[in-house]
Amino acid sequence: MKNYFLIPFLLMCSLVTLAQKQSINSPDKKLNLSVSIQDGKPFYNVTYNGLTMLEDSPFGLIADVADFSQNLKIKTTKKNSIDEQYTMDRIKKSSIHYIANELVVTLSNAQNQNIDVIFRVSNNDIGFRYQIPTFGETLSCVIEKEITGFNFPQQTTTFLTPQATPMIGWKRTKPSYEEEYIADDVMGNPSKYGVGYTFPGLFHVGENGWVLVSETGVDSKYCASHLSEGTKEGLYTIAFPNEGENNGMGSTTPSVGLPAVTPWRTLTVANNLKPIVETTIPFDLVKPLYEPSQKYNYGKSTWSWIMWQDNSINYNDQVAYIDLASELNYQFALIDGGWEKNIGYDKMEELINYAHSKNVDPFVWYNSNGSWNDAPQDPRGKMDTSIARKKEMKWLKSMGVKGLKVDFFGGDKQTTMKLYEDILSDANDYGLMIIFHGCTLPRGWERMYPNYVGSEAVLASENLIFTQRSNDLEAFSASLHPFIRNAVGSMEFGPVLLNERHNRNNDGGTIRKTSDVFQLATAVLYQNSVQMFAIAPNNLTDAPEFAIDFMKNVPTTWDETIYIDGYPGKYCVLARRHADKWYVSGINALTKPITLKVNLPMLAGKKVTEYNDDKNLISSKKETKIKKSGKAKITIQPNGAIIFVK
Missing domain, CATH: 2.70.98.10 (Beta-galactosidase; Chain A, domain 5)
Known part of the structure; x- marks a missing residue:
């Protein structure tokens, strides 16, 4: 039944x-x-x-x-x-x-x-x-x-x-x-x-x-x-x-x-x-948390500390880097940590006024620290409390400073996230852009905070100064970042080291293993709306003229990014567009030359400027034409790069 x-x-x-x-x-x-x-x-x-x-x-x-x-x-x-x-x-x-x-x-x-x-x-x-x-x-x-x-x-x-x-x-x-x-x-x-x-x-x-x-x-x-x-x-x-x-x-x-x-x-x-x-998913899912207090403008900056280190934080050396920014037609010059003691507030005002006379706007470095590490660089105790921070930012605004680089955070707790947010929010009230160093990964912050412009959160260019290992692995590391770290947020790496030796006089210290064109390629490969480039004053005379011209003209903001080819840790080729100008940048981290057949529809049938290396990593520039089909066969040397610009 x-x-x-x-x-x-x-x-x-x-x-x-x-x-x-x-x-x-x-x-x-x-x-x-x-x-x-x-x-x-x-x-x-x-x-x-x-x-x-x-x-x-x-x-x-x-x-x-x-x-x-x-x-x-x-x-x-x-x-x-x-x-x-x-x-x-x-x-x-x-x-x-x-x-x-x-x-x-x-x-x-x-x-x-x-x-x-x-x-x-x-x-x-x-x-x-x-x-x-x-x-x-x-x-x-x-x-x-x-x-x-x-x-x-x-x-x-x-x-x-x-x-x-x-x-x-x-x-x-x-x-x-x-x-x-x-x-x-x-x-x-x-x-x-x-x-x-x-x-x-x-x-x-x-x-x-x-x-x-x-x-x-x-x-x-x-x-x-x-x-x-x-x-x-x-x-x-x-x-x-x-x-x-x-x-x-x-x-x-x-x-x-x-x-x-x-x-x-x-x-x-x-x-x-x-x-x-x-991917744009980090930004698709979030909304702005407040309105910008003004229109913020981005661009390129010089930075004395990366090559000249702590001893450069004095008045005369900062003038030299402000002059370098002016010569390169850069918008900014970063005055790094130690200025409170070595330059002082009164001379800082004089220095900032000098920068403005050269049409250069300063970024100024601060230690985030109140009580959470032993980093001695000053100014300390100026960013960790609202009272101190607002007093300092009021002075910075009165002097026409455009942005701050705040360093040494050392944690991911909710209280530290609140400090990041408080610095950003207060800075917006005073019309200041913010870059974080020694810090956590940005998590949608470009859209959430309108005056946020970048974070380090990566084994960045300072390590090329500190250790030979970082130089030996530079191409390997660079070929990872577009797929991982820089895929989810702005990365303030401090790229483009045109010194062959990483010291003040280009005659000692760690040895660069990558080519000049490789260094130029990182200006395109690494995305950050304000780039603190590692160019030194001596590069105006000892670097190839085409390299300096390239660095005068390369943008720091992009309207489009297109992946061309690559594999993380081996090589990477990508294209970025600023307005109607395309930059195609490729690097090789392998031990042998790599030959690729790539499709570049954005350059199809066009005459382009090509930057490339020979087998000895001697870099050069020439004019070439991309086939009407947009297909191109390119060869990139180990530790070398190729760039097309149109």
């Missing part, structure tokens, strides 16, 4: 099971994200063109007032379409059209408390975050742990740089996001310091899969995070800051007022590297 009562019961069970799994596709249908509940725990997975990019990966969080990591069910779901356009003047492109599909999943725990998880899926990009409501009369909470993880297939290799343990390194200033990358490493290998990896992280899934993992939208209402140590099975999870950061000041866990949203976790997913290099 048939059991007719069993049929609707089975149907109901089927519907319940179905409700516990939801999926959403990108507008082009290639990228898919699925959400499921398994034994009361939430998971998501990601496929691209049917290839698994992330296996079932955990998500959820634990707060002091609610647990959204277990005993969960999907209560409701809602789908939306996102279609936004915006313009930017400080990232890799100026006009952005963001189209995405949104899935809002409401999870309910055993206490019938709810939380929303918002997933946005655009072509090649995913962003997701948690939206936490109030719980009755509870209007605040502490996020004790994020369960969020990224579970990669076994065939994945990694391109990661380690998170440093707190209060180590020079004058106890770490973590400062200044560690070396390991390319194509095996998942699960312990990191250098044993505390995980900094964002962003690049993962190579099999032969054809790529995933770039990062976060965006971090402000004073949350801490910055990083990736945990990975398991050999491929799971990396969100990790909060370490307790000892910033000399123990502040909590490692974020405290939020309810309702609240967490930062976005971001994934750029593709079967090639083009979407990785060109």
Whole structure:
């Protein structure tokens, strides 16, 4: 006898099971994200063109007032379409059209408390975050742990740089996001310091899969995070800051007022590297937090400290670099750390007035420190409190200073994120642009803060002065940055070292291994709207004339960025456009010359200026013509580069 009562019961069970799994596709249908509940725990997975990019990966969080990591069910779901356009003047492109599909999943725990998880899926990009409501009369909470993880297939290799343990390194200033990358490493290998990896992280899934993992939208209402140590099975999870950061000041866990949203976790997913290099997801998901107090203008700067070091922070040497900026027609000159003691406030006013007489606007260096490291450079104690900061910024504005470079932060806690935000907000009130050094990764800040212009957060050019190893690895490191660090935010590297020897007189110190054209190429390869170039006064006479001419004309802002070819750690070719002028820049980190067949439709049929190297790395300039098809065959020497300009 048939059991007719069993049929609707089975149907109901089927519907319940179905409700516990939801999926959403990108507008082009290639990228898919699925959400499921398994034994009361939430998971998501990601496929691209049917290839698994992330296996079932955990998500959820634990707060002091609610647990959204277990005993969960999907209560409701809602789908939306996102279609936004915006313009930017400080990232890799100026006009952005963001189209995405949104899935809002409401999870309910055993206490019938709810939380929303918002997933946005655009072509090649995913962003997701948690939206936490109030719980009755509870209007605040502490996020004790994020369960969020990224579970990669076994065939994945990694391109990661380690998170440093707190209060180590020079004058106890770490973590400062200044560690070396390991390319194509095996998942699960312990990191250098044993505390995980900094964002962003690049993962190579099999032969054809790529995933770039990062976060965006971090402000004073949350801490910055990083990736945990990975398991050999491929799971990396969100990790909060370490307790000892910033000399123990502040909590490692974020405290939020309810309702609240967490930062976005971001994934750029593709079967090639083009979407990785060109992604704008860090900026698509955020909004400006305040209006600019004025129009900010960007450009190029000289910088005495990089080549002449601490002894150059005196009045006469700063005049020499202001004169260099004037000769190069640069907008800015940076007066670096130590000026308070070596020049003094009264002479600084005289120096700033001299800069203005040469049509050069100063950037001025400050130590962020109040109590969290031993870095001795002055001015100290002028940026860490609102009272001191506003007094200093009022003086800077009265002198016509255009921007600050603030250094030595050493932590990712919420209290440090608040310091970043307070410096930026106060600086905007006084019409000052901000560059951060010795600092964390920017996380959507170009769009969030209109006077933010860049962060170091990379093993930057100063290390070319300090160690020969950095010079030996310069091409390798440079070939990584467009795919990883510079893919997610502005990178104030301080490039273009035209000295062959890295000291004041170009006759001692560390030895540059790369060609002149390689150095010029980094002016295009590295994106930052204000570039502190490492050119020295002697380069006006000892560098090739074409190199100086190139550096006089190369822009620092871009309307378009196009990936041409490359592989992280081996070589990279990309094109950038400023107005109607194209720069195509390629570098080679391999030990042998590389010959590539590339497609350059932006230069098709045009006469271009070509900069290249011979086998001895002797650089030269010539005029050449690109075929009407736009196809070109190029050869790049080891430690060398090629540039086309039209």
